[in-house]
Amino acid sequence: MITLPKVMNFSDHYEGTAVQINAIRKLAPQNRVFSNNLRLGQVNFDQLEAISTSAALVLTAELSKWNDHKRHRLLPKVGNWDPDIFSRFYQLGFFELFRKTAEVEEMSLGVGGVGEVRLVQYIKGKTGAASKTRQLKEAITDIIGDKISKWPILNSGLSEAITNVSQHAYPKSQGFSQNHKHWYLSGGYNPKTKELKFVFYDQGIGIPNSLPSSEIWEKIVAFLSFVPAMERKHDELLLKAAVEIERTSTEETDRGKGLQDLMEFINERGQGYLSILSQHGLYKYSVDNDNAVVKSERFLYPVEGTLIIWKVTLIE
Numbered sequence: 284m285i286t287l288p289k290v291m292n293f294s295d296h297y298e299g300t301a302v303q304i305n306a307i308r309k310l311a312p313q314n315r316v317f318s319n320n321l322r323l324g325q326v327n328f329d330q331l332e333a334i335s336t337s338a339a340l341v342l343t344a345e346l347s348k349w350n351d352h353k354r355h356r357l358l359p360k361v362g363n364w365d366p367d368i369f370s371r372f373y374q375l376g377f378f379e380l381f382r383k384t385a386e387v388e389e390m391s392l393g394v395g396g397v398g399e400v401r402l403v404q405y406i407k408g409k410t411g412a413a414s415k416t417r418q419l420k421e422a423i424t425d426i427i428g429d430k431i432s433k434w435p436i437l438n439s440g441l442s443e444a445i446t447n448v449s450q451h452a453y454p455k456s457q458g459f460s461q462n463h464k465h466w467y468l469s470g471g472y473n474p475k476t477k478e479l480k481f482v483f484y485d486q487g488i489g490i491p492n493s494l495p496s497s498e499i500w501e502k503i504v505a506f507l508s509f510v511p512a513m514e515r516k517h518d519e520l521l522l523k524a525a526v527e528i529e530r531t532s533t534e535e536t537d538r539g540k541g542l543q544d545l546m547e548f549i550n551e552r553g554q555g556y557l558s559i560l561s562q563h564g565l566y567k568y569s570v571d572n573d574n575a576v577v578k579s580e581r582f583l584y585p586v587e588g589t590l591i592i593w594k595v596t597l598i599e
Contacts, residue, residue: 328361328364328368328372329360329363329364331364331365331368332365332368333368334368334371336371336400336402336469336471336480336482337482337484337590337592339371339372339375339377339402339469340375340405340467340469340482340484341484341590342377343372343375343376343377343380343405343467344405344407344465344467344484344486345486346377346380347380347407347465347467348465348486350380351462351465359378359381359384359386359387360386361384361386361387361390362386364390366390366393369390369394370393370394371400371402373390373391373394374394374401374402374403374404375402375403375404375405375469376404376405377405378391399473399474399475399476400471400472400473401426401471401472401473401474402469402470402471403419403422403423403426403469403470403471404422404469405467405468405469406418406419406467406468406469407465407466407467407468408445408465408466408467408468409461409464409465409466415445415468416438416441416442416445416468417438419441419468419470419481420434420438422470423470423472423479426471426472427472427474427479427597436544436547436548437544437545437548439544440541440542440543440544440545440547440548441468441481441483441545443541443544444483444541444542444544444545444591445466445468445483446541447541451487451488451490451493451496451497452464452466452485452486452487452488452489452493452588452589453485453487453488454488454493454496457488459487463486463487464487465485465486466483466484466485467483467484467485468481468482468483468484469481469482470482476596477596477597477598478594478595478596478597479594479595479596479597480592480593480594481591481592481593481594482590482591482592482593483589483590483591483593484588484589484590484591485588485589486587486588487588487589488588489518489561489562489585489586489587489588489589490521490522490525490559490561490562490589491516491518491521491522491561491562491563491564492562494521494525499525499528499529502528503521503524503525503528506524506527506528507520507521507524517563517564517581518561518562518563518564518581518582518585519563519564519565519566519579519580519581520564520579521564522559522561522564522565522566522579523566523577523579526542526559526566526568529541529542529543530543530546542557542559542591545557545593546568548595549568549569549570549593549595550570550575552570552595552596552597552598553570553572553573554570554571554572554595554596554598555569555570555593555594555595555596556568556569556570556592556593556594557569557591557592557593558590558591558592558593559589559590559591560586560589560590560591560592561586561588561589561590562585562586562587563581563582563583563584563585563586564579564580564581564582565578565579565580565581565582566578566579567579567580
């Protein structure tokens, strides 16, 4: 049985985020080999009072991975759930992983009138992202009720970011098969604050671990040459180096690329942030009233895989 704490918010306290993701990932073995003796019968979220979109997506992704391997529909007990928590998970498509129950069907009748944030049902994909981001655009447009200005830039950023990360997340040399290579994507919109949010998550080796075999590794080594040798492999520094090098490359070639497009979208709006959490590192680029700030932080506990959280305020 899974029992969650009262609050799961990945946006505010990043060290806590790492702890929470690791707690969730303990639902499945590190090597993704599920023993026939393992059983997960119920999901109990009775104590949960608040959960962020990113935390909900990670939890859904882990249970989806479990379901892929076990082919065993779990049984949700939702009678004592907070209505807003139920609404969030229902919109996210969480209950598609479970056996249908009359209790869930009855509670679903109230979904839509609870809470401020409207979520997109999670999208699960492999490698290429073009068709999936189109699916996300349609769902987001339905929620917002209007077209998103400059969607081509945003679409390009999402597609390339997903492709770049997922292509290197699951190396065959580390035992990953084709069945492992999933990523998860969702979005949400708050009509009151005009905040649009996208969350991407994969369960691979993480960006810092993939960089030594990447085409920009030599540039990263040069970028970090001024850092003491013992610190050069710190995940937060590797993340910062990777993003800064890609930014320089983008400026030199006069073309958008992946995360840089997402950052530029934030710059144009003057309000928002992009957070990348992977292994022991965080890189966060935030803009508040047109003032940009870069934050780099190291975790005691690793975030296995990669979690990207992007939020912007859609005020023209």
